[in-house]
Amino acid sequence: MTREERELTFYEAIGGEAAIRSIVEAFYPKVQAHPLLGPLFPEDIMPVMEKQYLFLTQFFGGPPLYSGQYGHPMMRARHLPFPITPERADAWLGCMAEALEETGMERELRLAVLERLKGPAYHFVNTHSNS
Incomplete structure (x- = not known):
C-alpha cells in the first residue's frame, strides 16, 4: 500500500513537526495573556511549551515523543494539581482556535483538530x- 492509499494521520495532515511547533508557539502567548489561564502557568513557559x-505530536499520531521521555501521558492526573474549571477548558480551546487560525491552517482541518x-x-x- 502506498502512502497515498492510506489515510493520513492528523499529524501528517496538519504538517508534522513544523506545524506542531508553529501551533505551540502561537498558542502559549495567548494562554499567558489570558486572565483565566495565565496564572496557572510558570513564568518560564519554555519547558511547558x-x-x-x-x-x-504523539496525540495527533506522530512519533511517541512524550511517552519516550515521560512515560504514559496520564494527562488528567498531571493536571489535577491545577483548578481546571469548565470556563478554563473553554478558554484553553479558544486560545487553541486562535493559534490554529494564526498558523494559517485550513478551516475544515482546524475544526477537526x-x-x-x-x-x-x-x-x-x-x-x-x-476560584
Whole structure:
C-alpha cells in the first residue's frame, strides 16, 4: 500500500513537526495573556511549551515523543494539581482556535483538530468553582 492509499494521520495532515511547533508557539502567548489561564502557568513557559510539543505530536499520531521521555501521558492526573474549571477548558480551546487560525491552517482541518482536543480539554475539568 502506498502512502497515498492510506489515510493520513492528523499529524501528517496538519504538517508534522513544523506545524506542531508553529501551533505551540502561537498558542502559549495567548494562554499567558489570558486572565483565566495565565496564572496557572510558570513564568518560564519554555519547558511547558516543549512538553506540549511532545504531547501534541504523539496525540495527533506522530512519533511517541512524550511517552519516550515521560512515560504514559496520564494527562488528567498531571493536571489535577491545577483548578481546571469548565470556563478554563473553554478558554484553553479558544486560545487553541486562535493559534490554529494564526498558523494559517485550513478551516475544515482546524475544526477537526479542535473537535479532537475537546475531549481531553473537558476531561481535565476537576472543579466547578471560579476560584
